[in-house]
Amino acid sequence: MIPLVEIDDLSVDIVQGRGANTKVLPILRHIDLSVEEGRVLGIVGESGCGKTMTVLALMGLLPEGGRISGGRIRFRGRDITGLSRQEMENIRGKRIAMIFQEPRGSLNPLLSIGAQMREILYYHEGIKGKANKEKCIFLLRTVNISEPEKVYDYYPFKLSGGMCQRVMIAMALACEPELIIADEPTTALDVTTQAQILDLFNEIRGRIRSSFIFVTHDLGVIAEIADRTAVIYAGYVVEESSAAALFGRPLHPYTDGLMRSRLGRRNSNRENLYSIPGVVPVSGNMPSGCPFTPRCAYTTEQCRREIPPLAVPLSQEIESGHKVRCWRQVP
Ligand SMILES: Nc1ncnc2c1ncn2[C@@H]1O[C@H](COP(=O)(O)OP(=O)(O)OP(=O)(O)O)[C@@H](O)[C@H]1O
Numbered sequence: 595m596i597p598l599v600e601i602d603d604l605s606v607d608i609v610q611g612r613g614a615n616t617k618v619l620p621i622l623r624h625i626d627l628s629v630e631e632g633r634v635l636g637i638v639g640e641s642g643c644g645k646t647m648t649v650l651a652l653m654g655l656l657p658e659g660g661r662i663s664g665g666r667i668r669f670r671g672r673d674i675t676g677l678s679r680q681e682m683e684n685i686r687g688k689r690i691a692m693i694f695q696e697p698r699g700s701l702n703p704l705l706s707i708g709a710q711m712r713e714i715l716y717y718h719e720g721i722k723g724k725a726n727k728e729k730c731i732f733l734l735r736t737v738n739i740s741e742p743e744k745v746y747d748y749y750p751f752k753l754s755g756g757m758c759q760r761v762m763i764a765m766a767l768a769c770e771p772e773l774i775i776a777d778e779p780t781t782a783l784d785v786t787t788q789a790q791i792l793d794l795f796n797e798i799r800g801r802i803r804s805s806f807i808f809v810t811h812d813l814g815v816i817a818e819i820a821d822r823t824a825v826i827y828a829g830y831v832v833e834e835s836s837a838a839a840l841f842g843r844p845l846h847p848y849t850d851g852l853m854r855s856r857l858g859r860r861n862s863n864r865e866n867l868y869s870i871p872g873v874v875p876v877s878g879n880m881p882s883g884c885p886f887t888p889r890c891a892y893t894t895e896q897c898r899r900e901i902p903p904l905a906v907p908l909s910q911e912i913e914s915g916h917k918v919r920c921w922r923q924v925p
C-alpha cells in the first residue's frame with residue numbers, strides 16, 4: 595500500500611532581499627519522510643532545526659521568501675508540490691488539518707467558538723443551520739468538553755489554554771481529515787494539561803482512521819504517541835525509525851544526546867542533567883560536511899568533508915527500516 599504522505603528528497607530555501615543583495619538560506623535539506631495510513635509520525639529536534647518548516651512545506655504554507663528548491667511531496671500518491679493556491683486550500687482543513695502550538699493565537703478572539711466551528715463545516719462540507727450546530731456540539735463533546743452547548747457560545751478569552759487546544763482539536767476533526775498535523779500542540783500548556791491533551795490525542799487515535807504528524811522537541815511526547823520517529827537536525831533528517839527502535843537503540847550521536855538530556859523518571863535531578871554542548875548551527879553558517887560535527891564527540895576528517903547519506907547501517911543487528919545519517923554507522 596502506498597503511504598498517505600511521501601516526502602522525497604525535499605529541500606527548502608528562504609530567499610531574502612533583492613537583486614545584488616539576494617541571499618538564499620538553505621532551511622531543509624534532502625528530507626525523506628513518509629506517513630503510513632492510520633499511523634503517527636513524530637518529528638523531533640531542537641528549536642530552529644526545521645520541524646515547523648517541514649510541515650508548512652507539506653501544507654503549502656511556507657512563509658514569504660520560502661520556496662521548495664528540490665524534491666517532491668506526495669499525498670495519496672499525487673504530487674502536491676506544484677498545486678495552485680486554490681487547489682491547496684481545498685485540501686487544507688478538509689483532507690489535512692493542522693493544530694498549532696498557541697491555541698489562543700489560532701482562534702479568532704472576535705468570534706464565538708460556535709461561529710468559528712460553523713464556518714469550517716459550512717465552507718468545507720456545506721452543512722447549514724441546525725445540523726451544523728448539532729455537529730459542532732458533537733465535536734466539542736468528542737474532545738471531552740463538558741457543557742458543550744455553553745462553550746459553543748463562549749468567546750476564546752473565557753477559555754483556558756487547555757480548553758482552547760481542545761477546541762482546536764475539535765475543529766481539526768470537523769471534516770474527518772485523512773491527516774492531522776499537530777505542531778507542538780502541548781508546548782504552551784502546563785504539565786498537567788499537557789498530559790491531558792496527550793491522553794486526548796491517544797484516545798482520538800483509537801477512534802478515527804486519520805494519520806498524524808506530531809511535531810515536538812520533547813522525546814517524552816514521542817514515547818507517548820508516535821509509531822515512527824524522524825529526528826531532525828539543522829534541516830536534515832539524521833535518524834528515522836520506529837519509535838520503539840529509537841528508544842531501544844538510538845544510533846545517531848545527536849539522538850543519543852537528546853535521550854541523555856531528557857528529564858525522565860530515572861533522571862529526575864535537573865542539576866545532573868546532561869546537555870549537548872554547543873548550539874544548532876544557523877542557516878547560512880553551516881559547517882561543511884555533517885552539520886553535527888561541531889557538537890559531536892566522534893567527529894573524523896570524513897565527517898568534516900562529506901555529509902553521510904540517510905541509510906540503514908550495514909554492520910549491526912538492528913531493526914529493518916532503522917535509518918541513520920552518520921559515518922560511524924554507515925561506513
Ligand atoms: N521567515 C523566515 N525567514 C528566515 N528564516 C526563517 C524563517 N522562518 C524560519 N526560519 C529559519 O528556518 C529554520 C527552521 O525553522 P523552524 O521554524 O522550522 O524550526 P523549528 O524546528 O520548528 O523550531 P521551534 O522548535 O523553535 O519551533 C530556523 O533556522 C529559522 O531561523
Ligand SMILES: [Mg+2]
Nearest residue numbers: 645646647777
Ligand atoms: Mg516550530
